[in-house]
Amino acid sequence: MAPSTLTALANEKTLQTSFIRDEEERPKVAYNKFSDEIPVISLQGIDDINGSRRSEICEKIVNAFEDWGVFQVIDHGIDAELISEMTKLAKEFFELPPDEKLRFDMSGGKKGGFIVSSHLQGEVVQDWREIVTYFSYPIRARDYSRWPDKPQGWIAVTEKYSEKLMDLACKLLEVLSEAMGLEKEALTKACVDMDQKVVVNFYPKCPEPDLTLGLKRHTDPGTITLLLQDQVGGLQATKDNGKTWITVQPVEGAFVVNLGDHGHYLSNGRFKNADHQAVVNSNSSRLSIATFQNPAPDAKVYPLKIREGEKAIMDEPITFAEMYRRKMSKDLELARLKKLAKEQTQEAKLESKPIEEILA
Numbered sequence: 001m002a003p004s005t006l007t008a009l010a011n012e013k014t015l016q017t018s019f020i021r022d023e024e025e026r027p028k029v030a031y032n033k034f035s036d037e038i039p040v041i042s043l044q045g046i047d048d049i050n051g052s053r054r055s056e057i058c059e060k061i062v063n064a065f066e067d068w069g070v071f072q073v074i075d076h077g078i079d080a081e082l083i084s085e086m087t088k089l090a091k092e093f094f095e096l097p098p099d100e101k102l103r104f105d106m107s108g109g110k111k112g113g114f115i116v117s118s119h120l121q122g123e124v125v126q127d128w129r130e131i132v133t134y135f136s137y138p139i140r141a142r143d144y145s146r147w148p149d150k151p152q153g154w155i156a157v158t159e160k161y162s163e164k165l166m167d168l169a170c171k172l173l174e175v176l177s178e179a180m181g182l183e184k185e186a187l188t189k190a191c192v193d194m195d196q197k198v199v200v201n202f203y204p205k206c207p208e209p210d211l212t213l214g215l216k217r218h219t220d221p222g223t224i225t226l227l228l229q230d231q232v233g234g235l236q237a238t239k240d241n242g243k244t245w246i247t248v249q250p251v252e253g254a255f256v257v258n259l260g261d262h263g264h265y266l267s268n269g270r271f272k273n274a275d276h277q278a279v280v281n282s283n284s285s286r287l288s289i290a291t292f293q294n295p296a297p298d299a300k301v302y303p304l305k306i307r308e309g310e311k312a313i314m315d316e317p318i319t320f321a322e323m324y325r326r327k328m329s330k331d332l333e334l335a336r337l338k339k340l341a342k343e344q345t346q347e348a349k350l351e352s353k354p355i356e357e358i359l360a
């Protein structure tokens with residue numbers, strides 16, 4: 001049976017089979033073997049519209065998105081105290097007793113709250129993580145009854161945090177719009193009424209980290225994601241379809257900026273949707289806070305700019321809700337085929353054994 005929370009399993013000696021991944025999915029690089037390949041970009045001077053710094057920053061962001069779909073941002077103007085308060089309260093939430101966390105259990109499709117492991121129903125293998133999710137924008141759609149009220153003060157800090165991150169995201173989308181040769185507001189307008197979802201990921205210490213993942217390989221569906229991670233390490237990226245991986249070097253106070261599928265489509269594939277995963281370890285737990293900036297569900301998804309000599313990477317415009325539905329059903333179909341292939345291999349193995357061995 002699935003555990004109610006993961007924290008209890010963190011002290012066991014071996015990993016429950018529901019978390020064990022197939023060999024090809026398991027981590028290939030250590031959680032703390034850091035790489036500096038992902039650029040760290042300072043936003044200092046970005047507001048100086050006519051200054052040369054703005055175009056330099058713009059160029060760096062474009063290069064990073066063309067190459068990896070990921071960069072880290074520093075000097076972003078978000079108060080270090082707000083960041084440390086948000087992190088401290090998030091950690092305290094995960095230290096609460098299971099019953100307290102499960103007061104906000106969101107299994108069964110509730111919008112927001114606490115859940116263990118994977119968000120994709122029908123997944124065969126579970127992720128080694130616990131999460132808390134806040135649906136923070138549009139503000140009129142907030143359901144505060146799904147926002148954990150403990151530790152005390154967390155709701156107010158989350159409100160502030162989500163507002164500041166919305167501002168930062170919009171600023172980055174302006175730069176990207178300009179880089180695509182469009183008016184400043186082009187990308188935010190394409191989102192119609194921007195949605196924001198804050199997901200706090202907690203990865204407890206893991207007894208056999210080499211056999212599992214904290215969060216399996218994926219691309220984020222939305223426009224961009226701003227990820228705050230602690231200093232432990234575990235975020236990994238690949239740009240060759242999973243052949244080789246790098247572990248992103250944690251940088252104090254920085255946000256990792258990932259381009260999502262929506263951003264990828266709007267740029268007609270010029271910018272990569274970051275292919276990433278999170279690995280876990282047996283030495284310490286890890287916390288990351290992902291802020292997803294998504295378009296409104298009925299926003300149209302279609303390239304905003306098709307450069308000369310290029311062909312549109314989509315046949316026709318679809319809504320973001322439809323784009324998401326197609327992504328999820330593709331993932332589920334892949335999971336189903338994988339399960340089937342595994343069962344067939346096991347059957348074949350059994351068939352090739354002498355009957356005495358099977359019966360023994």
Ligand SMILES: O=C(O)CCC(=O)C(=O)O
Nearest residue numbers: 199201234235278288290
């Ligand atoms: O924890 C991390 O480093 C990655 C989190 C992530 O990719 C996500 O929440 O989508």
Ligand SMILES: [Fe+2]
Nearest residue numbers: 218219220276
């Ligand atoms: Fe992600």
